[in-house]
Amino acid sequence: MGSGSSALNQPPPAGRPKQRAKQSHHVMMTELSDLGDDDFTIQEPTLVQYHGRTGQTNGFIKEDQKARAAEEMSFERQMKNKELRRIQDERLKEKRSQEMHNFRLVKEEDQRFKLEQARIQAEVVKKHQELVAMEEKANRMLREEQLQQEFIQQQNIDSNGNFVFEPETEERVNVAHQPTVRNPAKFNLTGVTKSGWAFEDRAVQDLDKEPEPRPPTYRKRDIVQNTHQFNLFDKHAVKAPFRARESIASLVTYLKSGAENHLQLVRMFYRWITFNIAFDVEGYYGETQLQSVEPEGVLQAGLTISEGYANLMQAMCKFEGIPVKVIQGIVKGYEYQIGDIINFTESHLWHFWNAVYINKNWFFVDCTWGAGLVDRKRNWIRQFQEFYFIVDPDKMIVDHFPFMDNDLRESAKWQLLASPVSANSFNQRLKLERAALEWDVKPVTHTQHHIITVRREIEIQLQEVADILEEYSVQFQRKDGSRNLDQFFFACKLNNRTLKITLRPPEQVDYILNIYGQKSLDASGKSEVLVTYILKCVDVLEELRQFPPNFRIYGAVPNYQKFGFSSDITKCCEYTCNSGEMILPIKTKRSVKVMTKLEHIDEKADLTNFCLVTAKEHGISIKMRFPFEGYYKFTLFGKEDDAGNFRPVATFLIDCNQASHVHSGFPVAFDAALELKCTLFKPLWKDLPANSTITVVMGCENIVKASLMYKDLVMDENHVFEGTVTTPPAGQPFTIYGQQTEKSPLVGLFHFTVF
The missing domain is CATH 2.60.40.10 (Immunoglobulins)
Incomplete structure (x- = not known):
């Protein structure tokens, strides 16, 4: 027992669970309890059997150790695999993050491009006039200063702006007394000589007979190269003291002190009258007693009608010995309506103006129209007009028809034309407005009459002869004014000088077409009527197609060269496409930065990427794709320099007859692709x-x-x-x-x- 007991009470092997030892002891005790009293004998073999059980337990320990080792190895492998997967996941995540970052960069760049494009397009209209105004103002001020300096250098004027006269000499030469008809541009009519007074026409002043009316040998542009040449004389006239208007003599004496020839003196007469004399509107319409038309009465009252203006100019010229004529006639003024038939014997359109003899030539002057205008509400507005000082005869006859003493034959001489215009022709012929006459804008088509018969469609053209206008605008409406028809006309500018207007009336009624022009886009410039037509439509198109709305005229802007483009951009402003795609090549003079905008007349789809611009050696190529049939408006924007903003350079009308089978736009081209x-x-x-x-x-x-x-x-x-x-x-x-x-x-x- 002692031996067996000591064996049972041994501590469990290292690493073996105690619970397992208790279970073995319990089993052994259960086996001994089953023996009887007689059979209860402990022998040595029993101990041997127990030792055999201990060996089995050691085997279990080894197996358990192997299992734990295998489990640890498996766990290590799992950890390694998990770590490997984690590293792979991190690398994949990093790669995807980089790709998404690149994608976001591209997307953000694309979004910035679109936002920038939208912002620029929104600011173009807002800032266009402001930027141009600043530039025009700066250029105008610089030019005025240059012209004034040049003028002063050419004149005998001191630093304070005062005239310096040298004493009279026997060798005085009056340049203005020697006209050169062959080359009038070289003839100096406004030069101030260094020899004192140099009034031309001394011989004429001694004549009792009025010079015969003949067409002048000069045009206004030969005499008046620019209006700045009169700045000093105008200033002298408008600063005349009030005491100078006590009499014709005192006024002329004052004005003469600042002049060197008759042209300068008559100019000061014109400027003083237009600055100081107002139009008697109430007297003209019979609302009050009519003011005096006699020169002295006009001078004192400062108020008169056209006859008084003309009489005052005549009196001032005669006092100085300058031949002058008061002309009476019919005018197409503010009371004249397009299409009116004028009764020359019983007309309310009577008017008076002057012809003044300067340098052996008769020239027209209209002080009434030069002083201001009467609006539709019968309010007189003082507004100085340069145009009515020295008017060419072919321009004067447009709205001034001499008719004196009921004698058409004698009156015709004072048209100062080689081929005088008949009364019937004047009654029917086209009336160009003052702005068109002043800026030399003439009709290419429909040059004779205001009233035009239209069948289905009509094309009207105007051309700039001298000056280039900055802007045009068109107003097309029913004659009764009930409807504006902005989408039934197409207007474009060709070759930077010709305005072409295509009109498609929608109904068989009468229409009014007003064409406006603007010479400058700065603050001083304003849109003025050039000509008015009445269109009588007798037939309309069966399939009437509307044009895209456009707030400006199609074609290139006048200053397209500042953006780097050549005159090639002005050759055409409308195209036809029959395949759904087209290429528009445009020549340039340097590298350009451009933006494009494509719009369909009906569809509101986003066509941002339906234009692809490619830079070539001497220009650009614009590839366009049209997903729909119909009219498109294509706008090209450019920069004058890298620091500037995008501004419109040209607008084109494209008629697509067949839509493209590709409904996707072109790839986004970054700036680097163009550069x-x-x-x-x-x-x-x-x-x-x-x-x-x-x-x-x-x-x-x-x-x-x-x-x-x-x-x-x-x-x-x-x-x-x-x-x-x-x-x-x-x-x-x-x-x-x-x-x-x-x-x-x-x-x-x-x-x-x-x-």
Whole structure:
């Protein structure tokens, strides 16, 4: 027992659970309790059996150790695999994060491009007039200063602006007394001589007989090169003291103190009268007693009608011995309505103006119309008009018809025309407004009459002979004024001088067409009527198509050269496309930065990427895609310099007869693609299917390397890059990059969208 007891009470082997030892002891006790009293004998073999059980327990321990070792190895393998998977996941996550970062960069760049484009387009209209106004104002001030300096240098004037007269000499030569008819441009009528008074026409002043009316040998532009040459004389006239108007003699004496010849003196007469004498509107319409038309009465009252204006000019000229004529006649003024038939014997359109004899030529002067105008509400508005001082006869006859003493034959001489106009012709002929006459804008078509018969469609053209106008506008409406028809006419400017207007009346009624012009876009410039037509429509188009609305005239802006473009951009402003796609080449004089905008007349779809601009050696090429049939308006924006803003350069009308079968836009072309003159040959659509194989072909002589999806494209001897790649999953970035030199960074050229 003692021996067995000591064996049972041994401590359990190391690493063996105590619970297992208790279970073995319990089993052994259960076996002994089953023996009887007679059989209860402990022998040595029993101990041997127990030792055998101990060996089995050691085997269990070894197996358990092996199992634990295997379990530990398995656990280590699992941990290693888990760590490996974690590293792989982190690398994959990092890769995806980088790809998403690149995608976001491209997307943000694309969004910035769109936002910038939208912002620029929103600011173009707002800032256009402001920027042009600032530029025009600066240029005008600079030019005025230059002209004033040049004028002062040519005159005998001191630093304070005062005339310096030299004493009379026997060798005085009056340049103004020697006209050169062959080349009137070289004839100086306004020069101040250094020999004192140099009034021309001294011989004429001694004649009792009035010079015969003959067409002048000079035109106004030969005498008045620019209005600035009269600045000093105008200033002298308007600053005349009040005491000078006590009499004709005192006024002429004061004005004569600042003149050197008759042209300058008559100019000061004209400027003083237009500045100081107002039109008697109430007296003219019989609302009050009519003011005096006698010269002294006009001088004192400062108020008269056209007869008083003309009489005052006549009195001032006669006091100085300048031949002058008061002309009475019919005018197409503010009371004249287009289409009116004038009764020359019982007309309310009577008017008076002057012909003044200067340098052996008769010239027209109208002080009444030069002083201001009467509006539709019968309010007189003082507004000085340069135009009515020395008016060419062919321009004067447009709205001034001499008719004196009911004698058309004698009156016709005072038209000062080689071929006088008949009364019937004057009654029916086209009346150009003052602005058109002053700016030398003449009709190319429909030159004779205001009233035009229209069958279905009509085209009217005007041409700028001398000055180039900055802007035109057109108003087309029913004669009763009930409806504006902005989408039933198309107006464009060709070759920077010709205005073409196409009209499609929608109904068989009468219409009014007003054409406006604006010489300057600065604050001093305003839109003025050039000509008015009455259109009598007798037939309309069966399929009447409307034009896209446009707030400005189609074609190129007058200052297109400032944006780097050549005159090629002015040749055409409307195109027809029969295939759904077209290429518009435009020549340039330097590298240009441009933006484009394509709009459909009906569809409101976003056509932002339906134009692709490619830079060429001496110009740009604009590829356009039209997803719908119908009219499109295409606007080209440019920059004068890198620091400037985008402003409209030209607007074109495109008529698409067949829509493109491709409804996707072009790839997004970054600025670098235009700067490096890269040309994309394929693919030429922005949206590409995911996980598909495509071939990319691009030409560019200014890069040495092109890559896409971490794969370099193969370059041939012509610098054409080509390669086949697989598009990424949907939503992933897909951009062609280029490298200008081996050491320069990659720059984005073209970007695609993967769906």
